[in-house]
Amino acid sequence: YxxxxxxxxxxxxxxxxxxxxxxxxxxxxxxxxxxxxxxxxxxxxxxxxxxxxxxxxxxxxxxxxxxxxxxxxxxxxxxxxxxxxxxxxxxxxxxxxxxxxxxxxxPVTADYSRLSNILQQNIQAVLQGKTPAQDGMEAATQAADRLR
Structure with a gap:
């Protein structure tokens, strides 16, 4: 739309x-x-x-x-x-x-909303040049792991 x-x-x-x-x-x-x-x-x-x-x-x-x-x-x-x-x-x-x-x-998870937010924030930081890609994805992975 x-x-x-x-x-x-x-x-x-x-x-x-x-x-x-x-x-x-x-x-x-x-x-x-x-x-x-x-x-x-x-x-x-x-x-x-x-x-x-x-x-x-x-x-x-x-x-x-x-x-x-x-x-x-x-x-x-x-x-x-x-x-x-x-x-x-x-x-x-x-x-x-x-x-x-x-x-x-x-992904099927009860924490999908929080997982999505983690990914959005870290990917945005990478795209804006505020965070190197490797660091941003590692931060996202660590934050996602804490949801378990």
Missing amino acids: MYNMANDPKQSKVAGDVGVIPAPGETAGGASGVNGSMGLGIAKASAHPDQAWEFISYMTSQPVQNKYAKLSLPIWKSSYDDPAVQKDQEQLIAAAKTSLNVMLSR
Whole structure:
């Protein structure tokens, strides 16, 4: 959704100057991706589980996913080949399609939020030139180990 907002002249001063590419992978020319999606579920104590399932089925259907593709990337792999989904966001859809093929799930841990914060702070320090890469990653590893 940020790509489309950033490229909308009514909402952004940098419209037309925003691009997107897949995140780099481990090999030259390779790509990587991390699944940051959210899930839908039905609480065990739900008073209306059948209606909840109908809602989930509707929201995750391909036609609905395609309709909202300007706000959130669709969950259907075949949607990325749909000209209507690609329209006016070809660069984003191409990058997302590439990343989908190499996407990994985020780590499953109760401390994910704290782990993410540790990584963000240390990687940012490296990117800003405040910390050498080796030191930043060692600090992140030590802090992450303390979460165990």
